[in-house]
Amino acid sequence: MSSIAEEFLKDGLEQAYKCVHCGFCLQTCPTYLATGNEVDSPRGRIYLVKALLTGGVDATESVLKHLSQCVICRRCETACPSGVEYSRVIYAAYAYLGDKLVNYDYPIHVRLGYRLITEPTIINAALSLGEKLPSVPNQLKGFIRSRGDVRISELLGREYLPPSHKSIRGTVVMFATDSCITWQSYAYVVLEAIRVLTWNGYRVLLPRGFSCCGAPYMHMGDFKTAAKLALNNLRRLSEYWGDADYFVIVNSGGCQAQWLEYPHLVKEGELGKLALELRGKLVDVMQVLDMNGLDGVLGSVRMRLSIQHSCHLMNVAKAHEPVVRVLSKVPGVEVRGLDTADICCGAGNMYPDRHPEIAEKVLRLKVEDIESWKPDALIVESPSCMSYLSWALPRVGVKVRLMYPISIIDMAYRAGGNPGYIDVMSRSRVLSEH
Known part of the structure; x- marks a missing residue:
């Protein structure tokens, strides 16, 4: 086992013992909201990992299934009053299980693709x-x-x-x-x-x-x-x-x-x-x-925009609020976040290929939200979200333009007549x- 894996095991177990099982994390978890199963919640998975690392359970198919169904969106970390870094717990499970967890539910063509995508x-x-x-x-x-x-x-x-x-x-x-x-x-x-x-x-x-x-x-x-x-x-x-x-x-x-x-x-x-x-x-x-303001003439962009926040931009980098503030400075733009903007769209961790049924359930939490306001465009902050939603939304009957935040700013400068x-x-x- 590598020194990195050993350190991840140590850190993960320390974080697992910080959990006081309060359950504040449950309503932030997309897989719990989709399945209603306690074992598919952060609290449930922390129980599993703690038992796994201390010899309380073996790496059975059931254990692998519930651990693999974590999308690693890290929304639970923002709700935890004890400050549990849940990602360290799930990474400890990967460090302990090695290829068992990956081989459990990653299709062979996906695993092969990952070996090639750096070329x-x-x-x-x-x-x-x-x-x-x-x-x-x-x-x-x-x-x-x-x-x-x-x-x-x-x-x-x-x-x-x-x-x-x-x-x-x-x-x-x-x-x-x-x-x-x-x-x-x-x-x-x-x-x-x-x-x-x-x-x-x-x-x-x-x-x-x-x-x-x-x-x-x-x-x-x-x-x-x-x-x-x-x-x-x-x-x-x-x-x-x-x-x-x-x-x-x-x-x-x-x-x-x-x-x-x-x-x-x-x-x-x-x-x-x-x-x-x-x-x-x-x-x-x-x-x-x-931080530094917009220079130059911003032309009018008459669009109603809904926002689906990137899980990692929001939960890890803490950089989602500037997106809303900057977009709101564009003349003609009306910005409104989805009511479920803080919940994963289902794209993370190759979910559409690993767990398509749960991914679709997670996505359907968004559908009514999008259709109720009928925005001209849905703003997404991550290429994974963009890729997944551009494929998945039409399949469930939702027709909406998908755009990155910077594309709106670029559009405004183009409309502003800046020579x-x-x-x-x-x-x-x-x-x-x-």
């Missing part, structure tokens, strides 16, 4: 072939359908400058990579963020060489691969850390939350020190705009390597 050429080929490929996981169908005309490879390795008539307010290092299906599918969101940030006076550095953040592997209990990816990313970031006022991730709560896991994965040397410093500069793009706003590539140059 840019394979990702590009898969997206190009699309649904012609056999056994495409349901959640990935949304990534395939959502791919725009912008290619992330064309954006990487460049420095983007504000217009000459604007003073530089700061330097942003942005995380994106061609070694991830997210950024290959949603490269247009990166371009929108670059346009918005440079128009607001920020110099944007978009280095090549970042890897997948590691979240998929973390959620499968493959802590060795997650740590390897974290090391590479921290090493690459360290080359630009001194230049950065902010390290920005664009509307991807899962990536942001995973970077915040790096102190658990990398502890030694200068990179371990950098992992601890991340929270001081690591922000979502909407946090930058919320030169679109021409961001003309203000860019090859990023010098450190």
